[in-house]
Amino acid sequence: MEKRDYYEVLGVERNATEQELKKAYRRVAMKHHPDRNPGDPDAEARFKEANEAYEVLSDAQKRATYDQFGHAGVSGQSGMGGGGGAHGFSDIFGDIFGDIFGGGGRGRSHVQRGADISYTLELSLEDAVRGTSVKIRVPTRVTCETCDGTGARKGTSPENCVTCNGAGQVRMRQGPFSVQQTCPRCRGAGKTIKDPCHVCHGMGAVQDYKTLSVKVPAGVDTGDRIRLSGEGEAGIHGGPPGDLYVQVMVKDHPIFVRDGSDLHCEIPISFVDAALGGELEVPTLDGRVKLKIPSETQTGKLFRLRDKGVTPVRGGPPGDLLCRVVVETPVNLTKRQKELLQEFRDIAESHGDKQNPRRTSWFDGVKNFVDALKS
8 A cells, every 4th residue: 555645644734843743643643543443454554654654753864854755765675764874886786686586685684683563552641741650561572482582493403504504695697797695595594494493483483462561751742652672572583672662642631731841721610700700729730729810800811820730751841731711601590590690781781881891892893894894
């Protein structure tokens, strides 16, 4: 399947900031997370696609390469990708003749490093802000204990390939050229296993699960990654293991919305408190604090509580908690309440429009607009 543009995958513009990328990734990843879409292969594919896109675009160097060369620049196959560095002349020569005569000019090492693996860890906002330690169970390939990773039956060991004598490559003459190619017998390993291990069937590793403890630092956010060195898949034929990358995803919170180091929340207040003023208890991640509401407060008024936000994981001062006031209209009024409100309306109307300046200004604007249409 043809790869989609990474910016299109995350739904952002090409000049998107790091914060915009993080928000977009969080939205797409939450939507297509396999745990939320069981049995849906399309969702799983979209989730992996989002992970791949964010991994490239969140890295300044990889992003610059992708912007210049597209997918070819970061695929690791064009000499410009994440695998690093351009190939030399001998690599190019080997690739050309490998395509013609079968097999590349570069033999594969018998000992190979294990693959890196990724694990998505969902956290509550509280755990992400304060930090925590969690246990995760990860499916992975581990070293076969029966053969100690050699791939050979216990008591035996791999032998040098008789065709290439352990080099992993053979030299063939093609007219005036002498061409080096991967050994067809050992497929570049340089070793052969006459009697494979009956557990791993010669691979040196088996599929298993392992439980790991992950220490999550305080202040992490969606899109952050925690690297556990050596906890990836086991290497092939005794090679070193890969790494495990724990991808953080912070779940939605019923009260707070995080924006970088700041937190936002909405506080409903009665129209009486808004008009007369009062004092409210406001929740924070550290407990409740008192917030003084001045008289004549309007809907949308923002109150800033200093240092009640999040301390960034990479250091810096804590953010703020911004509380937005929403004036709530009362419901299920009693007869007496309706009578009092009617009395209040009558008194307010006797004072003209002085007590409702915004309404007066709005209706004046409407009148001017309508008059302009008639003229």
